[in-house]
Amino acid sequence: MAVDERDPHTGYMTTGHEWNGIKELNSPVPRPVYFFLIVTALFSVVYWVLMPAWPLGVTYTKGLLGIDQRAIVSESLKEAAIERGAWTKRIEAESFKEIQADPRLMEKVLQTGRTLFGDNCAACHGTKAQGGNGFPNLTTASWLWGGDPESIAETIRVGINSAHPKSRTSQMMAFGRDQLLKKDEIDSVVNYVRSLSNPAVAKEVPAAKIEAGKAVFAANCVTCHGDNAKGNAELGAPDLTDRFWIYGGDAESIYTTVWSGRQGHMPSWDGRLSPLDRKILALYLFDLRRSAQ
Incomplete structure (x- = not known):
């Protein structure tokens, strides 16, 4: 290990460490590093003074700006509820045709309906509503119980062969198993x-x-x-x-x-989804069918 050796190229002293002929220089820390360290420290002090930062048992320092993220979120939720209430009241009060005649209102319906479908219907009918073996394709004009919004809403409400007292009921007979046909x-x-x-x-x-x-x-x-x-x-x-x-x-x-024979089953969403959600979902599915044609 060499001690007090100066590198002939840079003029810096070496540390005495060497790896396979490569010597470590005892070069100074670059000045920009000190600059950014100082700026970071100053920023931290200013932030601690202006913003909520330090826990104090059951409370915390509020900061000179008095910013409260919880209050901001609460206010945002209130504003969103007010904005949602404006168009949801219209959907509850207006007919299917009146809603469909308003493009701006239908835009809200389709955005919300897409989420409702993904959360409640996609497991059986697929994310694109194109169904699968035993589950109908909802993007076609071929609907078992009618494809207008009113019929769709009723099917969603009562289900098919479900436990609902007004459930739609249908069953394909087993012509071979029950020896009805040769x-x-x-x-x-x-x-x-x-x-x-x-x-x-x-x-x-x-x-x-x-x-x-x-x-x-x-x-x-x-x-x-x-x-x-x-x-x-x-x-x-x-x-x-x-x-x-x-x-x-x-x-x-x-x-x-x-x-x-066949006996399909669809659960009743009466009680699982509100009348508003069922109406939005029916409008979404009807529009989805029209768009696919």
Whole structure:
């Protein structure tokens, strides 16, 4: 270890430490460092004097400016409540059509509705409301119980096959399991139903089977789905002529539906969501459907 050695290049003394030929210089601390340390210390003193800073048992130093973050937050919440109250009262009092006619009011509805949907509905219907196996796609025009805001709001309120006394009730019969139809009859009606929404099926399947399926449909299915198979919103029976399927529109899925039946379930949100929230959610879903078309 060298002692009292001066570096020939910088003129600084060395500390005597050396690592693989690299010697440590005893160079002075740069002056800007002292400057920023002094500024930081002065800032701290000024901050302690002006702002709440030091705990004093059950209280604290209030500072000369008297700033109270809790009071600021409380005031902000009060202002937000007043501002929210102005437009929520309108939503509670006005009809669906009146609300939809006001673009600025609808902007508030859509912002709030998006949050309500994410918190309460997305778990089943997906974050984009496009559903999944067993859960309807809410962005289409295919609604089991009607897609106008009033019908949507009522469905949200009472649910489907729920515990609510006014729940919407619907069930697809198990034609195969309960031996209401024979296997060949189910095969035929599955082909016919597929052909309603997919013209290519009619070209692939012999016309005789399609006609046989049509006869089975007329004898067993028209009561709920209608003569034209476009469903019945009074019964919650889906339209079988479009391409929107809750449980899948392939041959295997439709066969399972006809054989085993279906009984969907949606909980009642009466008591879970306020009438205001249900109204906002209905308007949001209706607008979401229109935007997706």
